[in-house]
Amino acid sequence: xxxxxxxxxxxxxxxxxxxxxxxxxxxxxxxxxxxxxxxxxxxxxxxxxxxxxxxxxxxxxxxxxxxxxxxxxxxxxxxxxxxxxxxxxxxxxxxxxxxxxxxxxxxxxxxxxxxxxxxxxxxxxxxxxxxxxxxxxxxxxxxxxxx
Amino acid sequence: xxxxxxxxxxxxxxxxxxxxxxxxxxxxxxxxxxxxxxxxxxxxxxxxxxxxxxxxxxxxxxxxxxxxxxxxxxxxxxxxxxxxxxxxxxxxxxxxxxxxxxxxxxxxxxxxxxxxxxxxxxxxxxxxxxxxxxxxxxxxxxxxxxxxxxxxxxxxxxxxxxxxxxxxxxxxxxxxxxxxxxxxxxxxxxxxxxxxxxxxxxxxxxxxxxxxxxxxxxxxxxxxxxxxxxxxxxxxxxxxxxxxxxxxxxxxxxxxxxxxxxxxxxxxxxxxxxxxxxxxxxxxxxxxxxxxxxxxxxxxxxxxxxxxxxxxxxxxxxxxxxxxxxxxxxxxxxxxxxxxxxxxxxxxxxxxxxxxxxxxxxxxxxxxxxxxxxxxxxxxxxxxxxxxxxxxxxxxxxxxxxxxxxxxxxxxxxxxxxxxxxxxxxxxxxxxxxxxxxxxxxxxxxxxxxxxxxxxxxxxxxxxxxxxxxxxxxxxxxxxxxxxxxxxxxxxxxxxxxxxxxxxxx
Amino acid sequence: xxxxxxxxxxxxxxxxxxxxxxxxxxxxxxxxxxxxxxxxxxxxxxxxxxxxxxxxxxxxxxxxxxxxxxxxxxxxxxxxxxxxxxxxxxxxxxxxxxxxxxxxxxxxxxxxxxxxxxxxxxxxxxxxxxxxxxxxxxxxxxxxxxxxxxxxxxxxxxxxxxxxxxxxxxxxxxxxxxxxxxxxxxxxxxxxxxxxxxxxxxxxxxxxxxxxxxxxxxxxxxxxxxxxxxxxxxxxxxxxxxxxxxxxxxxxxxxxxxxxxxxxxxxxxxxxxxxxxxxxxxxxxxxxxxxxxxxxxxxxxxxxxxxxxxxxxxxxxxxxxx
Numbered sequence: 013x014x015x016x017x018x019x020x021x022x023x024x025x026x027x028x029x030x031x032x033x034x035x036x037x038x039x040x041x042x043x044x045x046x047x048x049x050x051x052x053x054x055x056x057x058x059x060x061x062x063x064x065x066x067x068x069x070x071x072x073x074x075x076x077x078x079x080x081x082x083x084x085x086x087x088x089x090x091x092x093x094x095x096x097x098x099x100x101x102x103x104x105x106x107x108x109x110x111x112x113x114x115x116x117x118x119x120x121x122x123x124x125x126x127x128x129x130x131x132x133x134x135x136x137x138x139x140x141x142x143x144x145x146x147x148x149x150x151x152x153x154x155x156x157x158x159x
Numbered sequence: 160x161x162x163x164x165x166x167x168x169x170x171x172x173x174x175x176x177x178x179x180x181x182x183x184x185x186x187x188x189x190x191x192x193x194x195x196x197x198x199x200x201x202x203x204x205x206x207x208x209x210x211x212x213x214x215x216x217x218x219x220x221x222x223x224x225x226x227x228x229x230x231x232x233x234x235x236x237x238x239x240x241x242x243x244x245x246x247x248x249x250x251x252x253x254x255x256x257x258x259x260x261x262x263x264x265x266x267x268x269x270x271x272x273x274x275x276x277x278x279x280x281x282x283x284x285x286x287x288x289x290x291x292x293x294x295x296x297x298x299x300x301x302x303x304x305x306x307x308x309x310x311x312x313x314x315x316x317x318x319x320x321x322x323x324x325x326x327x328x329x330x331x332x333x334x335x336x337x338x339x340x341x342x343x344x345x346x347x348x349x350x351x352x353x354x355x356x357x358x359x360x361x362x363x364x365x366x367x368x369x370x371x372x373x374x375x376x377x378x379x380x381x382x383x384x385x386x387x388x389x390x391x392x393x394x395x396x397x398x399x400x401x402x403x404x405x406x407x408x409x410x411x412x413x414x415x416x417x418x419x420x421x422x423x424x425x426x427x428x429x430x431x432x433x434x435x436x437x438x439x440x441x442x443x444x445x446x447x448x449x450x451x452x453x454x455x456x457x458x459x460x461x462x463x464x465x466x467x468x469x470x471x472x473x474x475x476x477x478x479x480x481x482x483x484x485x486x487x488x489x490x491x492x493x494x495x496x497x498x499x500x501x502x503x504x505x506x507x508x509x510x511x512x513x514x515x516x517x518x519x520x521x522x523x524x525x526x527x528x529x530x531x532x533x534x535x536x537x538x539x540x541x542x543x544x545x546x547x548x549x550x551x552x553x554x555x556x557x558x559x560x561x562x563x564x565x566x567x568x569x570x571x572x573x574x575x576x577x578x579x580x581x582x583x584x585x586x587x588x589x590x591x592x593x594x595x596x597x598x599x600x601x602x603x604x605x606x607x608x609x610x611x612x613x614x615x616x617x618x619x620x621x622x623x624x625x626x627x628x629x630x631x632x633x634x635x636x637x638x639x640x641x642x643x644x645x646x647x648x649x650x651x652x653x654x655x656x657x658x659x660x661x662x663x664x665x
Numbered sequence: 666x667x668x669x670x671x672x673x674x675x676x677x678x679x680x681x682x683x684x685x686x687x688x689x690x691x692x693x694x695x696x697x698x699x700x701x702x703x704x705x706x707x708x709x710x711x712x713x714x715x716x717x718x719x720x721x722x723x724x725x726x727x728x729x730x731x732x733x734x735x736x737x738x739x740x741x742x743x744x745x746x747x748x749x750x751x752x753x754x755x756x757x758x759x760x761x762x763x764x765x766x767x768x769x770x771x772x773x774x775x776x777x778x779x780x781x782x783x784x785x786x787x788x789x790x791x792x793x794x795x796x797x798x799x800x801x802x803x804x805x806x807x808x809x810x811x812x813x814x815x816x817x818x819x820x821x822x823x824x825x826x827x828x829x830x831x832x833x834x835x836x837x838x839x840x841x842x843x844x845x846x847x848x849x850x851x852x853x854x855x856x857x858x859x860x861x862x863x864x865x866x867x868x869x870x871x872x873x874x875x876x877x878x879x880x881x882x883x884x885x886x887x888x889x890x891x892x893x894x895x896x897x898x899x900x901x902x903x904x905x906x907x908x909x910x911x912x913x914x915x916x917x918x919x920x921x922x923x924x925x926x927x928x929x930x931x932x933x934x935x936x937x938x939x940x941x942x943x944x945x946x947x948x949x950x951x952x953x954x955x956x957x958x959x960x961x962x963x964x965x966x967x968x969x970x971x972x973x974x975x976x977x978x979x980x981x982x983x984x985x986x987x
Contacts, residue, residue, distance in 0.1 A: 020590055024332060031339060034354060041349040043822050043843060043985070045612050046620035049346040049353060052608040053339065060335035066328035075589045078385050089384055090582060093377070093557070097574035100565060113554035119384045121550035130551045138558050150562070304864030305848070345733070347849050350767060350821050359739055359769055363730060428855065483854040483877065498705050503953060505854075505877020613848040617815050617864065 017071030024064030032057035085119050092116070104153040105142075110135035162290055169517030172219050173525060181216075181224040182522070182529045189231020190530070190537065194238040194247045196376045196560045218500045219518045225496055226519065227526040233432075233472050234278050234530050237465055238541050241270045242392060243556060245376045249367060250432035250468035252598055253440045255375070257453060257460030262392035264456055267542045268400035273458050274465040275534040276407055279527055280414040281466035285422045285473025286523045294509060296426050297481035303427055305613035306625045310634035311427070312607035315434055317642035318441045319596050329592045337600015338607075340365050347605075348612055360572040367601045369564055369573050373580025374587075374594045376560045380553050381585040388549030400539055403458070410462035413443050421467030425474020428484040432471040433602055439467025445644075473523070480504050480516060690722040693919075694753045696737030697730050702785070702873070703754035704728065705953075706917050710752075710782070710937070713945050719936045724752075733821065734759055735768040742775045747924035752779070752933060757915040760969060761825045764976035765986050777925070778969045779933045780961030781918035782941040783950050785871040787829050787890035788901070792861050793883055800888040800907045803867065804837045811844035817856035817865040819874070821849050823985040826856075829869045829890060829913045831983050836909040842984050857884060871915050872898070872954035890914065895956055916958060918965070934962040 035053035078086070092115050099108040114131025118124060143150050216224065236251030241258035254274060261270035288296075303311075319330050343354045344364030355361040383391065417439035424435030443463035444453045453460045476493075478484040483504045485491035497504055502515050509516050544552070564577050587594055611625075618624030626632050691714070693707035704726070711724030729737040737753060745751055755778065763773045789800065797803040807814050818826030827847050834845060848865060850856050853874025860868040861883050868875075868884070872895065878884045879898070888904040889895055890913040904911045921933055940946050941959040950957065960968055980986045 016590055020586075028335075031354075035342075038346075038353050039349075039351045041351060041822070044349050045616040045822075045848075047612040047615045049349050049351055052611065053342045053353065056335050056338045056342070060332060060339065063328040063332035063335060067326070067332070070326065070328075072326050072329075072591055075591065077589065082385050085384055086381055086585075089381065090578065093578045093581075094575060096561070097571045097578065100561065100574070101571060105562075109558055113558055116380065116384070116554040116557060117550040120388055120553055121548070127550060131554065134551070134555050134558060138555065138562070142562055300858050301862035304859060304862055345821075348822050350823055359736065362735060362769075428858070478858075482858055483874075484852070484858060495704050495708060498708065503873075503877060506881035506883060507877050613850070616846055616848050619812055 016075050016077065017067045021064040021067030021071070024067065025061050028057045028061035028064060031060070089116060089119050101151075104151045105139050106135050106152050109138065165513060165517045166290065166521065168513065169519075169521030172514055172518040173223055173521040178220055178223045178522070179525065179529070181220055182227045182525050183533070185224045185227025186231040186234075186526055186530045186533055189228035189233075190235035190238070190533075192228070193232030193235025193251075194541075196239055196245045196247055196372050196556065196563060218502070218515070219522075221496065221500065222515075222519050223522040223525065225493065226522045227529065229493060230282060230469075230472070230523065230526045230530060233282070233469050234275065234534070236468075237274045237278065238271065239556075241274065241461070242267055242541065242544055243376075243379065243552075244392075245379055245556065246371055249371055249598065249602065250436050250471070251464075252371070252433065252595060253436045253464035253468075254461060256440070256464075256595070257455070257457050259392065260454065260456035261458070261461065262545070263390075263395060265395050266456065267392060267395075267545060268538055269403040269406060269458070270456075270461050271538040271541060272400075272402055272535070273406055273410060274461045275531065275538065277410065277414045277417075277462040277465040278469045279531040279534075281418045281421055281469035281471075282473055282527050283524070284415075284418045285425070285470040286520060286527065288422050288470075289473055289476055289523075290520055293477050293481055296477050297506070299423075299426055300428055300478050300482060300484065302628075302630055304628075305610045305617065306627060306631045307634065308427075309607060309610040309614055309625060310631045310638065312603050312610065314634050314638040314641060315437060315599065315603060316596075316607075317638040318438075318445075319599070326591070329590075330596055333587070333592050333594065333596035334600045337370075337597040337602075338604040339600075340370070340597075341601045341604025342608070344605075347609060358572075360570060364605070365576065365601065366573065367598060369577045370580050370601050371598055372560045372564055373577040374584035374597060376556055377578060377581025378584030378588060378594075380557050381581060382588070383549055383553045388553075391549065393545050393547075393549045393552060395545065400542065402535070406458040407462075410459045413447075413459040413463045414466040416446075417443060417463040417466040418470040421470030422474040424467070425471030426477045428475075428478045428482070431475060432468045433599070435471030435474070436464035436468035437599065439470075440464040441641075476519075476523075480508055480519075481506055690725055691720050691750045691752065692725045692727055692748075694727050694729050694737050694741070694751065696734035696753065696759075697728065702756055702758075702871070702915070702917065703734070705873075706754040706756070706782075706919070707752075709946070709949055710754075710919070710940055713940045713943055714936060716945060717939060717943060719939060733762055733767060733824075735762070735771070738768050738771055738776070741920075741922050742771060746922045748922055749925040749929040752919045752921055754917075755920045756785075756917050757825050757913075757972075758820065759920070760972050761828070761976055761980075764973045765823065765980055773969060773973045774923075776920045776923050777930055778918065778920045778966050779930065780937040780941075780965045781916040781958055781968075782937060782946065783917045783955040784958035785873050785915040785917060785955055786895050787913035787915065788870060788872050788875055788886050789830060789833070789888050789890070789904075790857070790860070790868045790870075790875055790879075790884045790886045791866065792863065793885055795866065795885065797867075797887060799902075800833065800904055800909060803887060804834060804839070804909070807834060807845065808837070808839055811839075811841065812846060814867060815846035815848060815865040816867050816869050817848050817850050817859045818869040819850065819852040819856055822847060823980075824849070825913070825915065826853075826869045828979070828983065828985065829911070830867070831985070832911045832913060832979070833888075833890075833904060833909050835983060836904075836911050860884065872956075876952075876954040891956065895954070897951060898954065914956070914958070917955070931962065934965075937961050 032054050035050050035057060038049050040048050092112050096108050096112040110131045113134045114128045117127035117130050139150060139152060236247035237254045239245045239247040240251045240254040241262050244255050244259040246252045246255055258270045316334055319334055343361055345362050346353050352362060420439045420442055421435035424438055440463050443459060444450060475490045479490040479494055485494045494504060502512060561574060564573050584594055614624055626635060693711050695704040695707040697703045707726045711726055714720045715723045741753055762768055791797050803814060816830050820826040831842050850859060853870040856868045856870055857878050859865045875884060879886060886901045888907060889901045890904050890911050892912055894903055921930060938961050
């Protein structure tokens with residue numbers, strides 16, 4: 013039973029249809045050119061839907077999907093990255109980077125002590141490089157702590 | 160000869176112990192910046208422009224420093240492509256296809272040396288081409304109107320069939336995905352927002368760097384978590400680093416052909432380095448009898464795109480210097496530099512300011528030689544990256560990606576988008592959908608649509624306008640041939656062999 | 666990668682530290698990619714400010730492209746409204762978009778306009794072998810067959826470059842603006858390329874974009890859209906003397922965040938004035954076809970308010986907005 017490609021093909025068709033529907037809603041201007049802003053996106057959506065259909069009809073052999081535990085680990089990593097993205101500005105570079113780098117390291121090789129050490133090392137090392145060698149304007153610590 | 164005396168003038172301006180030192184520093188810094196995912200040549204040059212002024216450098220010294228950074232970054236982009244399967248910048252995209260498989264086989268050093276030599280060949284001959292042909296080639300841009308550009312982009316997408324995985328629909332789907340993402344943002348023709356849903360961050364569309372770093376770097380991290388770093392190049396026993404003379408000689412033809420293709424792609428303002436390396440790779444694969452080995456670590460598959468993209472970088476200087484039209488993001492930064500130095504590129508630059516032009520050409524040649532010489536010892540340093548354990552290396556790459564993308568606009572929106580691309584990249588690669596066409600779609604989508612709509616505006620909606628010039632017709636014929644040929648060959652040759660040959664998604 | 670990078674530090678830190686060591690550095694945001702007019706303003710003004718020792722560290726130029734300047738505008742209004750070390754490049758494109766409500770509801774009074782330091786005259790040019798010898802020839806041809814002349818310009822449809830030919834035709838009594846062909850390309854140089862290549866019949870843009878091409882003789886300017894002929898380009902007639910009363914000049918200047926003190930605002934105004942009066946800026950203007958136009962401080966703010974109001978009226982009159 014081949015499911016991966018078929019499910020994906022179905023998702024593609026649904027997304028493509030939503031995309032086409034959304035494209036028909038694009039406002040146009042009375043100054044528009046002969047083609048207008050809708051034609052090209054609609055064309056792309058239709059081609060994508062056809063591709064999705066082909067995937068349903070002629071799927072490839074099933075991919076080797078990871079087990080639930082691994083999927084859980086991937087989800088943790090994904091959430092950690094998103095949280096990191098939001099914390100980078102308010103908390104500065106050093107603390108979130110150390111925590112997330114350690115977490116990712118732990119996910120790849122589950123040993124706590126080396127992961128924490130490498131997280132701290134990466135955080136400080138990269139900060140020094142970016143701030144002083146490449147001159148990017150990174151903030152080290154939360155503004156509150158900096159006074 | 161005129162050119163030789165001009166070149167002598169250029170070297171008399173650009174060659175001194177001090178500028179040589181600047182070239183070495185610039186080449187080194189550029190290589191590092193180029194190798195970091197998310198930081199490309201544009202960042203490198205942009206970061207160093209203020210530095211050049213702080214140091215009180217004169218115009219020539221600034222040019223030497225910044226062109227070294229420029230070419231250095233073009234060289235550096237290949238390093239993370241080969242070692243980590245993460246393109247350092249967009250022209251290095253194609254180098255992942257054969258470079259990373261070589262690294263997995265323990266031939267990372269060979270791949271770096273071959274691509275280094277290919278970069279040199281591409282850049283060196285492109286500089287010569289710039290020297291001899293620039294005033295003539297400037298006119299090429301005049302022959303490319305909207306209809307011709309549309310046919311050119313179509314050609315790029317039609318040849319995608321030749322690189323697809325077993326399932327051609329997947330390559331087409333990937334291209335549609337990229338094109339669809341490219342549509343997001345303000346429509347240039349009507350000023351109306353498309354697919355932005357009121358979000359100001361989406362008004363200017365999705366930055367391709369966000370997509371590249373997400374689809375490659377972040378997705379790679381997910382793969383490492385899944386496999387605990389097995390089945391990657393990290394930790395593979397490395398062969399001794401020698402100069403792979405045999406492979407280099409075997410790739411000479413590929414390098415020279417790709418140089419020509421890349422150079423012309425660079426000369427066309429609408430094409431640029433990414434299209435140059437893509438076309439070079441596809442052309443090389445098309446004429447090579449040993450198609451099956453592409454995507455599996457064929458040295459010629461490393462040489463072709465690298466020669467192509469470096470030649471395109473040189474070619475892109477032609478329209479920038481002679482017309483003031485930057486052919487790529489990086490030449491746009493160099494243009495900004497020239498304008499800061501109060502030099503306005505244009506048709507009279509070659510006659511008005513020969514000192515600037517020939518000084519620039521001389522500094523390009525200097526930067527190239529410095530880079531080639533530096534490359535052999537640097538390869539030894541860079542392959543050591545693979546000895547860093549994955550649980551340190553991959554978090555490091557992630558953090559570098561975050562900072563690189565954060566430095567683009569300073570907004571968390573792009574970071575979240577990058578993570579979303581990472582998740583998408585993971586799913587796509589699991590399903591054997593190639594990710595290269597996605598990037599190509601994002602890079603070229605808007606230009607392709609704009610070309611079509613400009614053409615239709617000029618012709619009042621008459622479709623025959625698209626085939627109205629010999630150049631346009633030629634490109635259409637090539638595009639149709641490129642689309643049909645793989646299907647035809649598939650029928651003629653034995654099926655399994657071709658299926659293997661086209662298996663590029665791993 | 667970390668270890669390699671640390672080695673890189675040794676070489677590059679020494680030189681780079683100088684760039685970042687100063688705690689107080691002014692920043693100039695160019696709300697577009699490198700290479701355009703805003704980028705030019707930031708880089709030139711930044712360099713001259715440093716050369717004249719008006720700032721103690723080189724001005725850091727940040728390119729914040731997005732939404733035609735809208736992203737930078739909203740960033741300044743929302744996130745950095747009290748940053749006294751920040752200047753942002755602006756031009757007629759900024760006020761045109763504000764007037765046409767293209768910045769997502771932002772209004773011109775959300776920032777303070779410091780001053781203008783030069784003006785880029787609008788031009789309409791054709792390829793050297795074009796049948797049109799005067800602006801009148803072209804207008805007649807368009808009146809006879811609007812589809813026969815296509816314009817190329819660097820701004821979006823409805824933008825500043827598009828409005829120039831529309832204003833001319835309106836002055837000539839031709840009101841059916843949707844009939845006039847205009848394609849928006851990636852900047853002035855690209856527009857010239859398309860025109861010289863014969864894909865479009867005319868190019869509409871700024872003087873600074875065509876200087877090199879005029880000198881090399883590849884294009885001819887039919888008209889410059891100023892009140893009087895531009896010094897250094899005395900053989901280009903104005904539209905006004907050809908009977909079309911149109912003036913379209915692209916000023917180049919800066920704005921700063923709303924929340925800074927009057928003292929800081931006046932400080933920037935004085936610095937800008939000093940830049941405008943420097944020989945370096947004058948040389949730069951001449952090389953790039955800019956006309957002198959200096960207006961700073963409160964006077965400039967009043968002028969801007971008038972310009973925005975005029976643009977609203979004009980855009981409505983032409984029909985670019987409704």
